[in-house]
Amino acid sequence: MSRQMHLGLFILGTGSHVAGWRYPAAVDSFQDIAAMREIARTAERGRFDLIFMGDNLYADPGAHPSYTLRFEPLTMLAAIAGVTSHIGLGATVSTTYSDPWSVARAFASLDHISGGRAAWNAVTTAAGVSAGNFGTQHPDHARRYERASEFIDVVRGLWDCWDDDAIVADRETGVYIDASKVRALDHDGAFFKVKGPLNIGRSPQGHPVILQAGGSNAGQALAARTADVVFSVVQDISEAKAGYASLKQRLADIGRAPDSVTVLPGVMPVVGRTDKEAREKLNTLQSFVSSSNALQLLSDRLGHDLTGYELDGPIPDIPTPDTYHSFSSVMLAKAKREQMSLRDLYNLVAAARGHWVLCGSPETIADTLQTWFEERAADGFNVMPPYFHEGFNDFVDLVVPILQERGLFRREYEGTTLRDRLSLSRPATAARAG
Numbered sequence: 267m268s269r270q271m272h273l274g275l276f277i278l279g280t281g282s283h284v285a286g287w288r289y290p291a292a293v294d295s296f297q298d299i300a301a302m303r304e305i306a307r308t309a310e311r312g313r314f315d316l317i318f319m320g321d322n323l324y325a326d327p328g329a330h331p332s333y334t335l336r337f338e339p340l341t342m343l344a345a346i347a348g349v350t351s352h353i354g355l356g357a358t359v360s361t362t363y364s365d366p367w368s369v370a371r372a373f374a375s376l377d378h379i380s381g382g383r384a385a386w387n388a389v390t391t392a393a394g395v396s397a398g399n400f401g402t403q404h405p406d407h408a409r410r411y412e413r414a415s416e417f418i419d420v421v422r423g424l425w426d427c428w429d430d431d432a433i434v435a436d437r438e439t440g441v442y443i444d445a446s447k448v449r450a451l452d453h454d455g456a457f458f459k460v461k462g463p464l465n466i467g468r469s470p471q472g473h474p475v476i477l478q479a480g481g482s483n484a485g486q487a488l489a490a491r492t493a494d495v496v497f498s499v500v501q502d503i504s505e506a507k508a509g510y511a512s513l514k515q516r517l518a519d520i521g522r523a524p525d526s527v528t529v530l531p532g533v534m535p536v537v538g539r540t541d542k543e544a545r546e547k548l549n550t551l552q553s554f555v556s557s558s559n560a561l562q563l564l565s566d567r568l569g570h571d572l573t574g575y576e577l578d579g580p581i582p583d584i585p586t587p588d589t590y591h592s593f594s595s596v597m598l599a600k601a602k603r604e605q606m607s608l609r610d611l612y613n614l615v616a617a618a619r620g621h622w623v624l625c626g627s628p629e630t631i632a633d634t635l636q637t638w639f640e641e642r643a644a645d646g647f648n649v650m651p652p653y654f655h656e657g658f659n660d661f662v663d664l665v666v667p668i669l670q671e672r673g674l675f676r677r678e679y680e681g682t683t684l685r686d687r688l689s690l691s692r693p694a695t696a697a698r699a700g
Contacts, residue, residue: 271639271675272528272646272688273666274356274495275309275317277302278332279654282534282618284563285554286653287331289547293654296332299345305654306346309353312662313676315687316354316385318477318497318648319343323363323396328562330619340372347380354684356385356477356495362410363391363400366420367460374425374469382470382683385495386421387477390414390485393566411484413457418476418492420458422693423451425473427463429695471685472693481509481595490516493527494690497648500531501600501622506643528688530648531638534618536625537660544625551652552613563619564612568597577609596620621650628664635665636674 279296280287287294293301309317319339326334339357347355355376359369369386377384390411394404405413432447451462478489479497489496490513500506514524536551538544565572570584581601597620601611617623624634638644651658669675685692 268673271635271669272530273312273314273675274354274497274530274646274648275305275314275658276532276648276650277305277317277319278330278650279336280331281653281657282621282650283551283652284330284617284619285551286651286657288554289551289653289657291656296336299337299342301654302337302342303346303349305658306350306353308655308658308662310350312666313679314353314649315646316356316383316475316684317343317346318356318385318387319358320387321358321360321389322393323360323391323399324393326395326566329566330563340376343384344376344379347376347383351381352383352679352687354383354385354475354687355380356387356475358387358389360389360391360396361414361417362405363396364417366417366458367424367462367464369417370421370424371464371466373421373474374464374466377469377471377474378466382685384469384471385475385477385684387479387497388414388418388492389479407482408484411480411482411488415488415492416455416457418488420451420453420455420460422473422492423453424460424462424464425469426693426695427451428466428468430468430472433467468695471683472695475684475688475690486513486516489513489527490520490522494685494688495528495530498529498531498644499596499621500643501596503638503641503643505596505599506531506638507641510643526690528645530646531644532618532621532648532650533635534621534623534650534652535631535661535665536623536652536657537631537664538625538627539664541626541630544627544630548617548623548625548652552617555613564608564615572608572612575608577612578607581606581608581611618650618652628660628668631661631665632668632672635669636672639674 279293281292286292306317321339322333343355343357373384373386397404427449429447432444434441434444448463451460453460475494476492477495478493480489481499496513498509510529513529517524517527536544536548538547575582624631635647649661670677
């Protein structure tokens with residue numbers, strides 16, 4: 267079979283556009299489980315690989331509505347698991363403000379509940395304001411990634427504490443568990459001391475799929491060592507190709523096959539029946555944006571207060587912050603390259619929080635995605651609809667069929683687990699000590 271594109275859905279209930287909820291008839295809440303179930307069924311109808319739900323650990327009334335009011339990801343995806351059969355279910359959980367035993371148990375549970383469709387987006391949590399909700403100090407960037415590396419190793423070790431055939435449940439002998447096939451982890455590291463095992467058997471996928479989105483050197487190194495899927499923030503095909511090649515080379519350098527990690531850049535597609543109609547939709551969305559709202563989002567993402575600067579002046583010379591490394595480096599590089607004003611930059615951020623905006627007819631959208639895919643700028647895309655339901659339905663009903671007709675995307679699901687969809691092997695249980 268020829269190389270096939272992968273598609274993920276980044277789900278924000280009010281849409282990825284900061285004002286998407288204001289579009290006529292758009293979903294206006296990320297606390298509406300009926301709407302979230304409908305979105306999930308639409309994604310499955312479109313044969314998407316997975317739904318991906320981000321998360322944050324604080325509430326800011328001035329931020330994007332779906333970042334301030336949202337379901338807890340694992341709870342929501344467990345509810346969605348019951349109304350879907352094939353699509354993967356990816357949830358964000360922080361390695362800075364969680365513990366490995368609880369995370370390993372929760373994702374093993376979701377994997378059992380969904381029949382092998384769970385994925386963990388392992389993030390270090392960029393926003394320092396989250397620390398106030400946990401009574402602690404926010405670690406610096408380097409420390410967060412050191413902790414994350416050990417955290418992921420512990421979680422994977424816990425998933426391996428049970429052999430696949432450890433649960434016997436032999437009614438005649440009365441043996442329920444073969445104790446020789448269950449073992450403690452006995453991890454004692456710089457950040458964690460975890461005995462194990464988990465109180466849940468090995469999950470259908472062995473290891474739920476691991477997702478990551480770190481764009482810094484530390485993030486890329488961690489992704490190369492531990493991730494199955496990497497989300498990226500890009501604006502231009504040249505930078506996307508360079509980032510793609512860099513990650514694939516990192517994989518080769520540590521002995522992993524380049525195709526063992528799927529790279530999915532984020533893209534917000536604004537689809538119209540014609541290019542003109544698509545531009546009109548985007549213009550309508552942008553007309554809802556206020557400068558104060560967009561500047562607050564931009565200040566947060568760049569880690570620097572920009573509200574006092576001249577909107578039509580140049581981007582101020584600000585250092586790369588300790589938060590959102592990937593976003594800030596991509597945005598500042600694009601602003602410098604294209605000599606943007608601050609107004610230009612905040613409009614871009616308002617549209618898709620700094621992600622790539624692709625606006626056009628179904629053919630225009632499909633042509634562009636095909637070019638990126640074939641030129642090795644991506645293995646597929648993390649689709650970020652500007653609003654629901656129409657903004658996503660148009661992509662599924664108008665763009666996906668074109669990709670399918672061109673032989674770029676599946677017409678039917680194959681296999682039973684998310685690992686099957688991503689052509690990933692099932693990890694073998696770690697060898698027993700002794």
